[in-house]
Amino acid sequence: MSTNIYVPDVNRRSKASRAQSRLAWLLITPTIIVLTIVIIVPVFQSLQQSLYGKPGLDPETGFVSDVEPFVGLDNYTSIFTDAGSRFWTAAWNTTLFGVVTVVLETILGVAMALIMHRAMRGRGFVRAAILVPWAIPTAVSAILWGWIFNQNGVANAILGQHIMWASGNASAKLAIIIADVWKTAPYIGLLTLAGLQVIPDEVYEAAKIDGANAWKRFTKITLPLVKPALVVAVLFRALDALRMFDLPYILIGPRKNSVETISMLVQDEASNLRYGSAAAYALILFLYVFIFAFAFTRITHADLGATAPRSGGGRRRKLPATVFLPQGRPAAVGATSDNTIARTSERSKS
Amino acid sequence: MSSNLPRRRFIQGSAVIAALSAAAACSRGDSNNPGGGASAVSTADFTGTGPITWVQGKDNSDGKVQERIDQWNELYPDEKVTLIELSSEADQQRQSLINNAQTQSDAYDVISIDNVWVAEFAANQWVVPLPADELKNDDIIESVWETGLYRDVLYGMPFATDSSIMFYRKDFLQEAGVEVPTTWDEVKSAIDAVRALPGHENIGGFGGQFAKYEGLTCCASEFINTAGGSFYDDEGNVTINSPEAIAGLQILIDGFKDGYIPAESLEWKEEDGRNAFEAGNLLFYRQWPYQYANNLAALGEEKFGVAALPTIDGKAFVPTLGGHNCGISTYSKNKATALKFVQWWTSQESEQYALETQTLAPILGSLYEDSEMLEKFPYLPTLRESLDSAQGRPKAVAYGDVTAAIQDALYPAVQQQATAEEAISNLETSLKALA
Numbered sequence: 117m118s119t120n121i122y123v124p125d126v127n128r129r130s131k132a133s134r135a136q137s138r139l140a141w142l143l144i145t146p147t148i149i150v151l152t153i154v155i156i157v158p159v160f161q162s163l164q165q166s167l168y169g170k171p172g173l174d175p176e177t178g179f180v181s182d183v184e185p186f187v188g189l190d191n192y193t194s195i196f197t198d199a200g201s202r203f204w205t206a207a208w209n210t211t212l213f214g215v216v217t218v219v220l221e222t223i224l225g226v227a228m229a230l231i232m233h234r235a236m237r238g239r240g241f242v243r244a245a246i247l248v249p250w251a252i253p254t255a256v257s258a259i260l261w262g263w264i265f266n267q268n269g270v271a272n273a274i275l276g277q278h279i280m281w282a283s284g285n286a287s288a289k290l291a292i293i294i295a296d297v298w299k300t301a302p303y304i305g306l307l308t309l310a311g312l313q314v315i316p317d318e319v320y321e322a323a324k325i326d327g328a329n330a331w332k333r334f335t336k337i338t339l340p341l342v343k344p345a346l347v348v349a350v351l352f353r354a355l356d357a358l359r360m361f362d363l364p365y366i367l368i369g370p371r372k373n374s375v376e377t378i379s380m381l382v383q384d385e386a387s388n389l390r391y392g393s394a395a396a397y398a399l400i401l402f403l404y405v406f407i408f409a410f411a412f413t414r415i416t417h418a419d420l421g422a423t424a425p426r427s428g429g430g431r432r433r434k435l436p437a438t439v440f441l442p443q444g445r446p447a448a449v450g451a452t453s454d455n456t457i458a459r460t461s462e463r464s465k466s
Numbered sequence: 467m468s469s470n471l472p473r474r475r476f477i478q479g480s481a482v483i484a485a486l487s488a489a490a491a492c493s494r495g496d497s498n499n500p501g502g503g504a505s506a507v508s509t510a511d512f513t514g515t516g517p518i519t520w521v522q523g524k525d526n527s528d529g530k531v532q533e534r535i536d537q538w539n540e541l542y543p544d545e546k547v548t549l550i551e552l553s554s555e556a557d558q559q560r561q562s563l564i565n566n567a568q569t570q571s572d573a574y575d576v577i578s579i580d581n582v583w584v585a586e587f588a589a590n591q592w593v594v595p596l597p598a599d600e601l602k603n604d605d606i607i608e609s610v611w612e613t614g615l616y617r618d619v620l621y622g623m624p625f626a627t628d629s630s631i632m633f634y635r636k637d638f639l640q641e642a643g644v645e646v647p648t649t650w651d652e653v654k655s656a657i658d659a660v661r662a663l664p665g666h667e668n669i670g671g672f673g674g675q676f677a678k679y680e681g682l683t684c685c686a687s688e689f690i691n692t693a694g695g696s697f698y699d700d701e702g703n704v705t706i707n708s709p710e711a712i713a714g715l716q717i718l719i720d721g722f723k724d725g726y727i728p729a730e731s732l733e734w735k736e737e738d739g740r741n742a743f744e745a746g747n748l749l750f751y752r753q754w755p756y757q758y759a760n761n762l763a764a765l766g767e768e769k770f771g772v773a774a775l776p777t778i779d780g781k782a783f784v785p786t787l788g789g790h791n792c793g794i795s796t797y798s799k800n801k802a803t804a805l806k807f808v809q810w811w812t813s814q815e816s817e818q819y820a821l822e823t824q825t826l827a828p829i830l831g832s833l834y835e836d837s838e839m840l841e842k843f844p845y846l847p848t849l850r851e852s853l854d855s856a857q858g859r860p861k862a863v864a865y866g867d868v869t870a871a872i873q874d875a876l877y878p879a880v881q882q883q884a885t886a887e888e889a890i891s892n893l894e895t896s897l898k899a900l901a
Contacts, residue, residue, distance in 0.1 A: 173589060173863055178617045180590045180863065267730050267738075282677075283732045283881065370557075371870055372678060387561060388866045 159402070166191050166395035184392065191396035202373075203381065203397075210377045210404075212289070213364075214357040217296045222350055224297065225304025230338075232305065233312045243306075250302045258366035261295040265367070282367075288374040292364050296357070304349045311345025312338070347416045351409065358405050378404070512597075514800040517546045518575035518807060521563070522790075524554035530823035538810060545803040547576075556580055556680070567592035567795065575798040576807055578790050579622055581613035581858065582865050588616035589863040593793035594801070596620045601809065605830045607850075613858050614791045622791030625812045626826035629852040630688065630785040631845065633743060633751045633761065636771040638666060646771065650717070650778040653750060654726050660749055670728030670748040672721065673739045678877045681735055683859065683869045684786040685752060686876045688775070690714040691784035697860045697872075697897070704901060707894040715879060715886040717778060722880055732881060743770075754788060755849050759825055772845040774852060787856040789827070827853070864900060871896040 169187040171180050195203050232243055249257065264270045265281035272279055281287045315338065323333050339346075361379035368375045371384065378401040385394035525531040532549050539546050550573075552559045560583060566574045567590070579587055587593045598620040602611065607627070614622040634646060642659040645652075657671040675681030687697065695711025698704060721727035728748065731739060740757055742748040744764040751757070752775060761770045775783035792811060794804045810816060817828040821839065827849060833839055834850040862868040875893035878884040884892075 178589055267733060280730070280733055369677070369679065371873065384870075387557070388864065388870075389564070 159399075162395040162398055162402075165391055166393075166399055168392045170390045170392065187392065191393045192400075194393070195396060195400065199393075202376075203378075205373055206376045206378045206381050207404075209289070209364075209375060210358055210360070210379075210401075213292060213296065213360050213377065214354055214408075216293055217300070217357050218350060218354045220293070220297045221301040221304050221353055222346070224301040225349070226308050226342075226346070228301060228305030229308035229312055229342075232309050243309075246302045246305060248302075249299045250306075252299070254299065254362045255366055257295065257299050258363050261291065261298075262367050265291045282369065282372075285374040288368050288372065291367060292360075292375050295367060296360070296363055299363075300353060300356070304346075304353060307349035308342055308346050311342040315341045343416075351412055351416075354412065355405055355409060358408060359401070512801045512805045514798075515545055515803045516800040517548065518798065518800050518803050519548045519550050519573065520576050520578075520807065520811075521550045521552060521574045522578035523556070523559045524551050525549075526554070527824040530819075534816065534819055534823075538807065542803075542806075545800070545806070547807060550574065563587075564592070567797070570797050572795070572797045572799050574795050575800060575804045576811075577793050577795055578625070579793050581622065581624065581787070581789050581791050582869075584614055584622040584791060584793075585616050585861045585863050586865055587793055588619070588621035591796055593621050594796055596623055596794065596805070596808070600805075601812070605814075605832050607829060607831050607853055609787060609853060609856055609858070610789065610829045613787060613789060616861065622793045623808050623812055624789060624791045624829045625817070626790050626820060627829055627853060628754050628756075628788030628827055629849060629856040630684070630752050630775060631755055631848050631852050632773045632775045633753055633757060634771050634773060635743070635746070635749050635769060637769045638663075638669070638746075638749055641666075646773050647776055648774070649780075650776045653776050654724075657726055657749055669746070670730065670742060671726040672750040672752070673728055673731045673734065673742060673748045674752040675734055675736055675739060676727075676731045676880055677733050677735050677738075678873050679735065680869060682877060682880075683872045684788070686715070686718060686880070687859065687872065688752075688784060688786050689718040689778070691786075691857050692778050692781055693717065694781065697868075698862075702901070704894055704897045706897060707890055712886045712890050714778075715876065715890060719879055719882065719886055723882060755827055755845055756825055758843070758845050772848050774848055782855055785852045785856040787853070787858045789829075862900075867900050868897065871900065 167186060167188055168184040169190065171182065171184050173180055228246055232239065232246065252260075266272075267278070267280060271281065279287055281291045319337055319341075320333060323337055328336065359379050360377050361383065364372070364375035364377060365380055365383070370380065378397060382394050382397045382401065385391075385397060520535065522531070535547050535549050552562045559578075560580070563574065563577055563579065563583075567587075577593070579593070588595075596614075601620065601623050606624070610624045610627045613627075614620050614624050638660050639646065639656060642656070642663055644656045644659050647653045647656045653672055657669075660666050660669055674685040676685055690697075690706075690711045691714070693710045693714025695708050695714050696705050698706075718727070722729060722732075728742075730742070734742075736753065736757075739748065739751050740753065740760060743751045743757075744761065755772075758772065775785060777783055792808045794801060794808065798804050812829065814830060814832070817830050818833060818836075818839070820826040821828050821833060821843070825843070828834070831850070834846045840846055859865070860868050871893060875889050875896060879886060879889035
């Protein structure tokens with residue numbers, strides 16, 4: 117692109133671009149303030165809190181000290197040493213639930229989406245019915261499943277067994293997995309359905325003409341085209357599953373090694389007034405979830421900014437902030453988009 | 467996100483949002499330092515009169531608590547009391563009370579605290595020491611009074627107590643022609659006798675609350691205490707690893723192994739076992755007295771009875787003491803009114819009202835002998851007997867950790883996954899680590 121054409125305009129535009137950049141800052145400031153208050157400050161507070169221990173008991177007066185002692189990284193080291201077995205059990209449970217439930221939910225969810233996508237009578241009703249489990253609050257569904265997995269509950273009645281679900285190890289884990297899959301497979305189903313609906317029918321028709329069978333069409337057309345939506349759904353579910361707290365807490369109960377997750381450790385520590393170690397656990401969980409999300413988006417090349425598939429390029433176009441401003445000189449549509457490209461390339465040079 | 471954050475930080479964080487001043491939160495200048503510091507012990511001054519709040523768990527008695535408070539409000543219109551009901555779950559009640567104390571809020575004045583929380587609330591100075599001489603009288607049952615003490619100072623005035631008793635199926639025992647057992651061996655042979663009857667082959671024997679929660683701590687420590695074991699001595703040293711404690715736990719383990727205690731009760735909380743008892747699937751049930759009214763409604767007088775828990779190897783059963791105490795929040799503005807209310811709330815009249823309307827066990831001995839009460843509540847002498855021999859749970863500041871350690875160590879044992887020796891020695895290790 118020749119810069120000559122734009123030379124007479126340079127001053128005006130750089131002034132405009134400064135104004136534009138100011139406006140951009142102005143527009144995102146509320147977001148930054150909110151993010152700072154609700155995320156960044158608490159995270160740093162947690163970080164700071166995690167360096168302090170539990171106030172000691174004064175043997176003379178019998179009162180708890182006013183000051184929390186600074187213990188440095190002791191909270192972290194004790195997680196991996198003294199409390200190690202409990203932490204690793206919780207980490208293992210967290211990972212197990214995260215992986216198993218999400219895999220099952222994805223398979224079921226895609227199946228649900230394919231069913232819902234079929235043109236059939238009462239489709240609206242089926243969709244609404246599938247959505248019901250997702251609409252029930254987790255705490256409520258945990259109580260419902262608690263009744264089902266009671267000694268005298270429906271599960272044992274159907275199986276004709278007398279399984280003690282809550283006090284077993286594998287049975288308690290299984291109960292959690294079943295309840296979680298029941299609740300959240302519809303979520304993946306719905307997001308996948310949204311992805312399915314943007315795939316044009318012509319693609320399938322063409323494939324049919326080329327002689328692709330149903331499985332080929334599913335693996336070569338449906339899956340790749342629905343992937344962006346599916347990846348987002350799976351990522352959200354996985355993040356949720358790794359933070360799982362209320363389902364095992366209510367369905368099986370607190371401090372049960374069989375289903376204890378890292379979130380439950382955080383709650384347990386905080387409820388026993390050990391905020392330092394609770395903060396340490398919380399940050400470890402934060403880090404774990406963060407690393408997971410990062411790795412996941414890298415591996416799947418998830419484009420979280422857009423849900424619809426984009427062809428080629430890779431570089432996203434930026435919409436200039438000035439499009440929101442009344443322009444002094446109304447430009448033709450074509451010219452505006454030209455300007456946009458020129459500005460973008462100019463900024464990327466500087 | 468918020469669920470991942472330690473709560474107090476979160477509380478402060480929310481305050482920050484409200485105030486929009488991030489700087490305030492960063493200053494670590496201990497805002498959670500209770501005003502008076504150590505000096506608050508001796509000089510809790512009860513000044514300030516005016517409206518106050520009474521904070522307790524959910525009232526399940528159909529508004530009877532409010533009715534009683536209305537009576538106070540008529541007597542003292544200038545010092546009105548407002549009832550604040552918290553969750554029905556003990557854990558959540560404690561969380562709310564602690565949140566309130568840590569934010570130094572004056573929203574709660576007189577609070578109902580479970581007697582195992584007294585030490586924690588006192589040590590953190592969330593409640594003020596109470597004038598024992600103004601509240602004590604000879605009618606208060608001694609073991610109940612002691613639940614309110616921390617380091618010999620009264621912090622929680624008992625207003626309702628609780629102790630375990632044995633419910634039994636009168637109809638089944640009569641069918642088998644067996645007397646009400648008074649010893650553990652008689653309990654076992656009664657179970658055998660009933661199981662010999664047609665239709666009762668699979669009846670559960672002696673049930674209790676053995677799920678892994680506070681109930682396990684209560685039920686299992688009864689066996690240990692009965693055998694002569696103890697968790698701590700008077701100086702607070704860990705004394706759990708004794709032959710007596712191991713023997714007591716062994717009796718419990720054997721009860722499960724030999725099928726006298728039903729394996730189902732490993733998942734039972736209070737209500738699960740009550741359902742089994744009322745459905746005729748359980749012969750004996752160790753429970754709190756509140757079950758009496760439910761049984762009366764479900765079974766009728768003819769089908770069930772109440773007795774003291776059995777002696778084991780010639781030793782009298784030592785029940786675990788439950789119950790709730792009144793504490794006065796450190797941050798209460800109207801402490802004079804609060805104290806006056808505590809006195810009124812634990813008076814003879816109030817205790818009788820609570821017994822009659824909510825079947826709360828009174829703290830006053832005379833009510834257990836009152837002929838009118840005896841007619842309405844024939845289990846009172848049994849309960850009184852239980853109360854007199856009952857023992858409180860360990861008075862630990864970090865009681866949450868202590869009871870968790872007890873549950874962690876003893877649950878595998880009752881599940882037959884650890885021996886009594888192993889469980890007790892693990893428990894000793896974890897209790898010592900807490901000290």
